[in-house]
Amino acid sequence: DVKVTQSSRYLVKRTGEKVFLECVQDMDHENMFWYRQDPGLGLRLIYFSYDVKMKEKGDIPEGYSVSREKKERFSLILESASTNQTSMYLCASSFTGGFGDTIYFGEGSWLTVV
Amino acid sequence: ELKVEQNPLFLSMQEGKNYTIYCNYSTTSDRLYWYRQDPGKSLESLFVLLSNGAVKQEGRLMASLDTKARLSTLHITAAVHDLSATYFCAVDSHGTASKLTFGTGTRLQVTL
Numbered sequence: 001d002v003k004v005t006q007s008s009r010y011l012v013k014r015t016g017e018k019v020f021l022e023c024v025q026d027m028d029h030e031n032m033f034w035y036r037q038d039p040g041l042g043l044r045l046i047y048f049s050y051d052v053k054m055k056e057k058g059d060i061p062e063g064y065s066v067s068r069e070k071k072e073r074f075s076l077i078l079e080s081a082s083t084n085q086t087s088m089y090l091c092a093s094s095f096t097g098g099f100g101d102t103i104y105f106g107e108g109s110w111l112t113v114v
Numbered sequence: 115e116l117k118v119e120q121n122p123l124f125l126s127m128q129e130g131k132n133y134t135i136y137c138n139y140s141t142t143s144d145r146l147y148w149y150r151q152d153p154g155k156s157l158e159s160l161f162v163l164l165s166n167g168a169v170k171q172e173g174r175l176m177a178s179l180d181t182k183a184r185l186s187t188l189h190i191t192a193a194v195h196d197l198s199a200t201y202f203c204a205v206d207s208h209g210t211a212s213k214l215t216f217g218t219g220t221r222l223q224v225t226l
């Protein structure tokens with residue numbers, strides 16, 4: 001089974017802190033994604049990556065950056081956390097090509113910024 | 115910009131009843147996904163619909179896709195309490211499982 005692991009399930013950080021959310025997948029997937037989920041808004045794409053060292057902005061990249069130095073690892077960085085970044089963050093990965101592609105999600109990281 | 119509208123946002127239904135969740139999207143796409151999310155949990159893939167007219171069924175859930183109408187439906191037959199969850203549709207705008215745009219979700223509550 002595909003496994004997408006997010007290192008921290010619950011975090012509480014202070015305003016202005018630098019926050020790292022780590023995600024690792026074990027199926028050699030090319031694509032990796034970071035979403036945030038908020039009530040009534042569904043999931044919104046922050047950043048995604050098609051390959052190592054490549055990244056593209058999603059729909060809401062402001063206040064975030066990402067890093068993909070290795071194929072299996074995709075990190076989301078909040079340079080200076082703010083209270084409006086309190087949310088659930090979901091990492092996902094997928095394999096490109098073929099028929100019947102699906103995207104696999106991690107368990108989620110609940111971030112509270114106080 | 116791709117928009118995905120899902121309705122209803124909240125659905126309370128009695129066990130044994132049937133109902134349909136609707137997912138409309140604004141641009142051409144041949145791939146649509148349905149996910150289930152239990153409270154505090156991640157997303158579980160339910161269905162991947164890859165072409166016009168695709169229909170998939172799993173237990174009491176059946177999903178269909180009409181790409182001409184830009185509409186997908188998730189039909190619930192004879193609901194049971196275990197189906198209580200939030201259901202999301204998502205459209206793949208790149209066609210390669212590479213970028214999904216999600217609907218707002220439908221929170222389903224099945225009461226006894």
